[in-house]
Amino acid sequence: MSEQKKTKPIIEDNIPEYIDESIKKSIQDFAAYLRENKMQPVWNHGQEWWSSYKGEVICVIQLPLPVNGYENTWLVNLHLCHINQYEELVTNEGLQNIILDNEIYCVHGSDKLGVGCSPNSPCIGGETRTILNKEIKGICRRSSKSTRIWTPDQVTLDGIKRLLEIEKKARDEENLSEKKIWLGYAQISEQNERDPYPYVEQKNTRPKIEDVACEFLDGEKLKNALNFVAYLRTNKMSPVWASWNHWRISSKGRGVCSVKIGLPGFSSRYNAWRIEFQSSGFDDEKLLPDERLKEIVWANVKNCKHCANCIPTPCKTILGKEFERSCNIEFWNPGIEEIECAKQVIQVRLGL
Numbered sequence: 567m568s569e570q571k572k573t574k575p576i577i578e579d580n581i582p583e584y585i586d587e588s589i590k591k592s593i594q595d596f597a598a599y600l601r602e603n604k605m606q607p608v609w610n611h612g613q614e615w616w617s618s619y620k621g622e623v624i625c626v627i628q629l630p631l632p633v634n635g636y637e638n639t640w641l642v643n644l645h646l647c648h649i650n651q652y653e654e655l656v657t658n659e660g661l662q663n664i665i666l667d668n669e670i671y672c673v674h675g676s677d678k679l680g681v682g683c684s685p686n687s688p689c690i691g692g693e694t695r696t697i698l699n700k701e702i703k704g705i706c707r708r709s710s711k712s713t714r715i716w717t718p719d720q721v722t723l724d725g726i727k728r729l730l731e732i733e734k735k736a737r738d739e740e741n742l743s744e745k746k747i748w749l750g751y752a753q754i755s756e757q758n759e760r761d762p763y764p765y766v767e768q769k770n771t772r773p774k775i776e777d778v779a780c781e782f783l784d785g786e787k788l789k790n791a792l793n794f795v796a797y798l799r800t801n802k803m804s805p806v807w808a809s810w811n812h813w814r815i816s817s818k819g820r821g822v823c824s825v826k827i828g829l830p831g832f833s834s835r836y837n838a839w840r841i842e843f844q845s846s847g848f849d850d851e852k853l854l855p856d857e858r859l860k861e862i863v864w865a866n867v868k869n870c871k872h873c874a875n876c877i878p879t880p881c882k883t884i885l886g887k888e889f890e891r892s893c894n895i896e897f898w899n900p901g902i903e904e905i906e907c908a909k910q911v912i913q914v915r916l917g918l
Contacts (some may be wrong), residue, residue: 574609582630593629596723600625605730605879606898618632620648621735625730626712633860642726648736653698655732657831662698664725668716670709683708687898688838755767765840769857772807775825781825782811783837787899791839794905795825822915823908843895843915851886853914860885862907868893 577597581590600607600617605624607615613629626643646665649656655699656662659742672692680689683706692704715722779791798805805813805825815822824842845867854860863885870891882892893912897904 569791576609577607577615577627577629580613580629582671584638585630585640589638589809590639592718592720592723593627596642596726597627599727603730603734605734619734620740622737624733624737624899637819639717641725642715642718644715644726644733646713646729646733648733648740649698650738652732656729657698659728661729662700662727664715664722664729665698665713666700666702668713669697670706672706675704684894684896684898686865687840688836690836768807768810774825775805775807778811778827779839783839785837786901787837787839790900790902790905791825791827794841794900794908797909817916822912822918839897841897841900841905843908843911845882845884845892845895846912848885848895848914849883854885854910856910859907859910860887862904863895863911866895866897866904868896 578594581593585593597607605617605619607617607625607627609796610616610626613631615627616623617625617627623645624647625645626641628641628643630637630639649665656665672689673683674689674691680691683689692708693707694701695705696702715726718726775795775813776792779788779795783791795805801817803815803817803822805815808814808824811827813825815824821844825839826842827839828836848863851860854863864887867884867889868891869889882889884892884895895910900908
């Protein structure tokens with residue numbers, strides 16, 4: 567990663583060798599198109615390149631890691647910040663399905679209670695969003711407000727290029743003296759209305775995790791969360807605000823884990839919290855010799871549901887056990903046993 571920060575690699579030099587030639591050509595041609603049209607793809611992190619126009623991100627390209635075992639795919643993530651200004655044009659030109667067909671839907675449908683996509687996580691069902699003047703029910707609350715297209719074919723890429731041209735024109739016509747914060751182009755219907763501004767407020771105030779925990783949590787959940795945060799501070803791993811109700815934990819410059827409060831994607835006061843670890847670096851079963859600790863970790867491995875922009879490996883070994891399409895390790899509403907396990911995982915992460 568440090569070498570990439572210095573060199574700012576270009577997309578063409580980082581396409582994995584196992585990618586099919588036809589897909590590789592699509593990536594190369596699309597990257598060339600972006601450059602030719604003043605949307606230069608710039609390396610951001612990992613296998614992501616961000617293209618901006620008029621000072622705002624307009625498109626993100628993500629590739630799988632250049633090692634065997636990852637999917638033969640790539641991702642185009644469109645940030646159509648001004649789409650509300652040209653919704654009718656999108657429909658008239660037959661481009662609406664590029665957006666509508668790539669929404670992420672809740673596994674429980676609209677407003678149905680159930681266990682969430684992560685083991686043991688609560689879910690209150692999908693929400694209703696109005697997109698391109700069409701009311702759509704059951705969309706995952708965790709899903710992004712941008713449009714993510716996996717492995718687009720040539721027809722879809724042509725449509726993506728047209729959408730980018732229309733978005734560029736809208737940005738050119740905007741009064742650039744008025745700096746705006748994009749909060750997503752999907753409109754939330756009244757029955758599921760949420761306030762999008764707590765992120766902006768928190769970004770300005772950088773609240774302490776204890777204060778937010780007391781606002782969102784109660785009972786044993788609040789007690790356990792506060793005790794875990796106290797443990798972190800005692801061991802010189804103070805939580806640092808990263809995003810809405812999200813704090814990153816580091817030690818001596820090394821990322822350890824994250825703590826998140828409430829449910830992702832919306833701001834309702836929901837009595838839930840979680841400790842989240844990236845699952846990389848936990849291959850060896852000897853890292854946690856205690857079998858009970860392994861079982862707790864395995865029971866909290868999240869399977870990929872394409873809720874973010876990542877391209878996970880189809881198979882990953884965690885503490886000696888193989889998982890398909892694994893994502894993070896997430897301890898939702900952990901009790902005493904899970905918190906003790908999380909502490910041991912932290913020790914592993916720190917190499918202690």
